[in-house]
Amino acid sequence: MAEVGSLVANHPAPANASSMAGVRIGLFPAALDQHNGGPEQRRAMLGRVAEAGVDHLCVGDHVSFFVGAGSDGLITASSLLGAQSELPVYVGLYLLPLRHPIPVARQLATIAQLAPGRLTLGVGIGGEDPHELEVCGVEVKTRGRRMDECLRILRSLADGTPSSFDGEFFSLKDALIVPAPSPPIPLIVGGRSDAAIRRAATLGDGWLGIWVSPRRYAAVRDQIAGKAAECGRDASRFEHALNVWCGFATTCEAAREPLAAAMQAFYQMPFEPFERYSPHGTPADVADFLSPYIEAGCSAFNLIPCTRDDESAIAAVGELRTLLAASAARVTTQRV
Numbered sequence: 001m002a003e004v005g006s007l008v009a010n011h012p013a014p015a016n017a018s019s020m021a022g023v024r025i026g027l028f029p030a031a032l033d034q035h036n037g038g039p040e041q042r043r044a045m046l047g048r049v050a051e052a053g054v055d056h057l058c059v060g061d062h063v064s065f066f067v068g069a070g071s072d073g074l075i076t077a078s079s080l081l082g083a084q085s086e087l088p089v090y091v092g093l094y095l096l097p098l099r100h101p102i103p104v105a106r107q108l109a110t111i112a113q114l115a116p117g118r119l120t121l122g123v124g125i126g127g128e129d130p131h132e133l134e135v136c137g138v139e140v141k142t143r144g145r146r147m148d149e150c151l152r153i154l155r156s157l158a159d160g161t162p163s164s165f166d167g168e169f170f171s172l173k174d175a176l177i178v179p180a181p182s183p184p185i186p187l188i189v190g191g192r193s194d195a196a197i198r199r200a201a202t203l204g205d206g207w208l209g210i211w212v213s214p215r216r217y218a219a220v221r222d223q224i225a226g227k228a229a230e231c232g233r234d235a236s237r238f239e240h241a242l243n244v245w246c247g248f249a250t251t252c253e254a255a256r257e258p259l260a261a262a263m264q265a266f267y268q269m270p271f272e273p274f275e276r277y278s279p280h281g282t283p284a285d286v287a288d289f290l291s292p293y294i295e296a297g298c299s300a301f302n303l304i305p306c307t308r309d310d311e312s313a314i315a316a317v318g319e320l321r322t323l324l325a326a327s328a329a330r331v332t333t334q335r336v
Contacts, residue, residue, distance in 0.1 A: 022299070022325060022328040022329070022332070023294055023298070023299055023300065023301065023324050023325060023327070023328040024055040024056060024299065024300040024301070025053075025054055025055050025056075025300075025301050025303065025317065025320065025321040025324060026054065026055060026056040026057060026058040026090050026300065026301065026302045026303065027049055027054050027057060027058060027302075027303050027305065027313075027314075027317050028057075028058040028059065028060065028302065028303065028304045028305075029042075029045065029046065029049070029057055029058075029059075029080065030059065030060065030071070030076075031262075031304045031305055031306065031313065032045060032305075032310040032313060032314075033309075033310055034310050039083070042083060043083050043084065045310065045314075046080070046083055046084045046087070047084065048311075048314055049087070049314055049317075050084065050086045050087055052314050052315065052317060052318030052321075053318045053321050053322070054087065054314075054317055054318065054321065055087070055088075055300075055321070056087055056088045056089065056090050056120075056300075057080050057087050057088070057089045057090070058089070058090045058091075058092055058243075058302040058303075058304075059071070059073050059076040059077050059080065059089060059090075059091050059092070060073060060091075060092065060093070061073030061074075061076075061091065061093060061094045061095050062095065062126075062132065063095065063098055063132055063135070063136055064129075064131075064132050064135055064136075065128075065129050065132055066129050066131075066132075066267075066268045067268070073091045073093075073094040073095075074091065074094065074104075074107050074108075074111065077089040077091050077111065077119060078111055078114070078115075081111070081114065081115040081118055081119070082114070082115075087118075088115075088117070088118040088119065088120065089118060089119055089120070090120045090122065090241070090300070090302055091119070091120065091121050091122055092122035092188070092190065092208055092241070092243055092302050093122045093123055093124030093190040093208060093243075094121055094122065094123050094124070095123075095124060095125070095126040095132075096123040096124075096125075096146075096147055096150045096151070097125050097126070097133075097138055097142075097143040097144075097146035097147045097150060098126070098132075098133065098136045098138055099150070100170070101149070101150040101153040101154055101157075101170065102153070102157075102172065102175060102177075104150070104154065105153070105154055105157045105158075105177045106177055108121065108154070108181055108185050109177050109178070109179065109180065109181055111181075111185075112181030112182065112185060113179065116181075116182060116183065117183050119185050120185070120186045120188060121185055121186065121187055121188065122188040122189075122190050122208045122241070123147065123150075123151070123187060123188070123189060123190065123204075124189075124190035124191055124208075125143040125144055125146075125147050125191060125196075126143065127140060127143065128267065142169070144193075144195050144199075145168060145169070146169050147199065148199060148203065149165070149167045149168065149169050149170050150170075151187065151189075151199065151203040151204070152165065152167075152203065153165055153170060153172070153175075154187065155187075155203065157175060157176075157177045157180075158180055158181065158184055158185075159180055160176075160177070160178045160179060160180030161176070162174040162175065162176045163175050163176070186205040186206065186239065187203070187204050187205050188200075188204055188205060188206045188207065188208045188239065188241060189203065189204035189206070189207055189208065190207070190208040190209070190210070190243075192209070192210075192211065192212060197220055197223050197224060197227070198227055200224050200238075201223070201224045201225075201226075201227035201228040201231070201233070201235070202227065202228070202231050202233070204238070205237075205238055205239065206238035206239040206240050206241065207220060207221070207224055207238070207240045207241070208240075208241045208242070208243060208302075209240070209241070209242050209243070209298075210242065210243040210244075210277075211274070211277045212242075212277070213277075214292035214293050214295070214296045215296070217240075217242070217293055217296040217297065217298060218295075218296035218297060221240055221296060221297035224238065224240075239299055239300060240297050240298055240299060240300075241298060241299070241300035241301065241302060242290075242293055242298050242300070242301055242302070243302045243304070244277075244278070244279070244290065244301055244302065244303050244304065245259060245262070245263055245274065245277075245278045245304045245306065246259065246278060246279050246280060246286050246303055246304065246305055246306070247259030247260075247278070247279075247280030247281070247305075247306045247307065248280070248281075248282070248283065248286070248305060248306070248307040248312060248313065248316035249280075249281070249282075249307060249308070250282065251281065251282075252280055252281040252285060255280035255281050255282075255285075255306075255307070256275075256280045258306040258307055258308065259271070259278060259280050259306040260275075261306075262304075262306045263278065263306075283316050283317075283319040283320040283323060284323060286316075286320055287320055287323035287324055287327065290320075290324060290327075291324065291327040294324065294327050294328050294331050295331050299328075301324070303317055303320070305317055
């Protein structure tokens with residue numbers, strides 16, 4: 001029987017062959033109008049995304065965000081995996097502290113059976129809308145500690161052996177989830193706090209950033225590597241990613257308009273505080289903005305594209321992928 005505490009520090013990060021080949025570019029289909037169409041329309045849209053060269057699809061997760069909006073990240077991921085057979089799905093981010101980890105472990109095992117090796121689970125503690133946590137019965141001040149316990153439990157169940165745990169929020173004896181996901185599902189930890197960085201190093205398989213500068217991104221990468229080494233984990237196998245809202249048009253001014261409108265509607269606050277982290281302009285402009293993050297250690301970008309229509313968004317992301325692949329190749333050459 002596995003005791004949770006004995007498994008965490010030395011649990012190996014799962015190898016992800018696709019992440020080792022260079023930078024990967026993902027797209028949130030929810031940013032496209034056709035995502036809300038019928039099944040055939042959605043499948044056709046996803047086919048065009050794949051044809052554009054996008055590496056993976058992305059989904060978010062909210063239970064009741066500000067005006068009651070949201071979608072369940074794992075259900076949405078399952079829908080996208082079932083609608084097409086080419087692209088993997090990156091959940092960024094799943095609000096894990098709002099759930100009990102045992103049902104989540106079963107959901108992950110089921111998805112792994114249906115689509116082995118095609119899911120990456122990014123997790124976060126939420127908090128932009130405190131009411132969202134309150135209606136789920138979670139005190140805002142406890143969400144970080146809940147996350148730690150959830151991650152420890154998911155880790156302990158991932159190898160298909162019985163696990164027991166007695167914590168502040170969860171208690172279980174001889175819990176078992178089989179079959180275990182094979183290959184293991186990467187658990188990527190999001191957040192900007194020191195606690196999130198520690199969590200990524202000790203309990204995650206990488207870090208997912210948002211609203212950070214390239215300089216801060218590089219500093220977090222180094223912090224994670226140091227903290228991981230302290231507990232015997234190999235951070236060279238981690239994958240670090242970045243969620244990015246971006247606007248596309250022929251000019252920066254034209255690209256800013258749909259981006260600002262979408263972000264203000266989603267976050268229920270002015271665009272200006274987000275602007276310096278949200279590139280907008282041509283694909284070349286956005287590539288210039290994002291390339292320093294590759295140098296800082298980012299190997300996956302999860303894009304929320306905002307533009308005048310779906311086809312323009314898909315084409316722009318495809319062009320951006322080509323530009324960032326060239327940037328990644330230059331960075332690799334410089335490091336050799």
